Amino acid sequence: MKISRKVKQLISDSKSVLILVSRPIDLDCLGSGIGLASYLRRGGKKVDLYSAFGIPSPVDELPLFETVTKDKVTDLDFGGYDLVIAIDGGNPRQFAQVASDEEFNFAGVRNLLNIDHHEGNLHFSKFEIWDPQASSTSEVILGSIVETESLDKNEATLFYAGLVGDTGNFKYNFTSHTLDLASRLLNKGADQEFIIDKYFYHNKKSDFRVFSEAIRKTEFNEDLGYSMLVIDEKEWKKHLKVRHSDIESGIYLYKNLFMRAIQGIKMGFLLVKTGKGYFVQYRGNAYRNSFSIFDIAEEMDSTGQGHANAGGFLIKGDDLEAITKKLERAIAKLSDEK
Numbered sequence: 462m463k464i465s466r467k468v469k470q471l472i473s474d475s476k477s478v479l480i481l482v483s484r485p486i487d488l489d490c491l492g493s494g495i496g497l498a499s500y501l502r503r504g505g506k507k508v509d510l511y512s513a514f515g516i517p518s519p520v521d522e523l524p525l526f527e528t529v530t531k532d533k534v535t536d537l538d539f540g541g542y543d544l545v546i547a548i549d550g551g552n553p554r555q556f557a558q559v560a561s562d563e564e565f566n567f568a569g570v571r572n573l574l575n576i577d578h579h580e581g582n583l584h585f586s587k588f589e590i591w592d593p594q595a596s597s598t599s600e601v602i603l604g605s606i607v608e609t610e611s612l613d614k615n616e617a618t619l620f621y622a623g624l625v626g627d628t629g630n631f632k633y634n635f636t637s638h639t640l641d642l643a644s645r646l647l648n649k650g651a652d653q654e655f656i657i658d659k660y661f662y663h664n665k666k667s668d669f670r671v672f673s674e675a676i677r678k679t680e681f682n683e684d685l686g687y688s689m690l691v692i693d694e695k696e697w698k699k700h701l702k703v704r705h706s707d708i709e710s711g712i713y714l715y716k717n718l719f720m721r722a723i724q725g726i727k728m729g730f731l732l733v734k735t736g737k738g739y740f741v742q743y744r745g746n747a748y749r750n751s752f753s754i755f756d757i758a759e760e761m762d763s764t765g766q767g768h769a770n771a772g773g774f775l776i777k778g779d780d781l782e783a784i785t786k787k788l789e790r791a792i793a794k795l796s797d798e799k
């Protein structure tokens with residue numbers, strides 16, 4: 462992707478850079494964040510890299526993971542850096558431990574650059590490199606500010622991890638350009654065996670307890686072609702004898718293996734009750750689903766971020782039946798429009 466001269470100049474002129482990664486912490490945001498930090502450091506810049514959020518396994522085994530500082534980012538001196546880069550998220554609240562976008566604005570920042578690929582991006586930043594067509598933020602960065610040819614082995618592995626994470630190991634959301642980049646990263650020594658082994662062949666026993674419970678509780682709507690799972694975390698913790706992190710880990714498996722891969726089902730929804738309503742995560746089957754599921758967020762007047770076939774949004778209220786009805790109306794309407 463081509464970027465403006467101004468942004469290019471800004472990056473090359475900046476001597477001190479702060480990089481923030483976004484939640485949800487995944488292979489793409491962390492891989493591209495750590496990879497970019499390392500690349501800019503080797504280019505002579507002073508780079509700090511922060512995450513406001515805990516980093517789940519197995520993402521915490523990426524190379525150079527120790528270069529990420531986990532801390533409250535709201536207290537950082539943003540004005541003390543020539544450039545602040547916010548990676549792989551389109552809303553301010555994804556970068557800090559805050560409940561809403563209004564509560565965090567990178568106070569005092571001199572130059573803010575957002576690098577992202579999500580639909581629903583709020584365009585909160587003065588400078589941005591945003592490509593919703595790209596598979597991942599790793600792909601956005603590789604095509605714009607990082608020369609693939611000059612990456613070292615660790616950086617190649619990190620960006621490769623980003624491509625693998627956001628395409629499900631090249632199962633969806635990729636183009637010939639993505640594969641071209643992947644090929645070039647392998648030529649630069651990207652350790653794909655490490656990434657695949659850690660990421661796809663390291664399920665925990667607790668994952669299967671959570672996974673089987675999730676499957677057991679999943680309901681289907683054959684007419685509209687969706688599946689739905691409502692998680693009661695408190696109940697699951699007690700009944701399955703698992704911790705929050707175990708639920709996250711098992712549900713990760715459910716989202717990737719199950720939600721978009723059922724015969725006759727075009728999309729899956731996962732609802733988790735929060736203080737403000739239900740957080741809805743979705744996965745769509747790109748080969749069968751005809752519309753951008755993220756448009757449901759707009760239909761339901763809710764905020765979130767995502768892509769056509771993966772993402773999440775918050776629905777206010779706690780009347781599950783009413784929410785389901787609204788969701789079904791939105792699905793029916795969007796299906797009809799296509």
Ligand SMILES: [Mn+2]
Nearest residue numbers: 489597598627
């Ligand atoms: Mn991403």
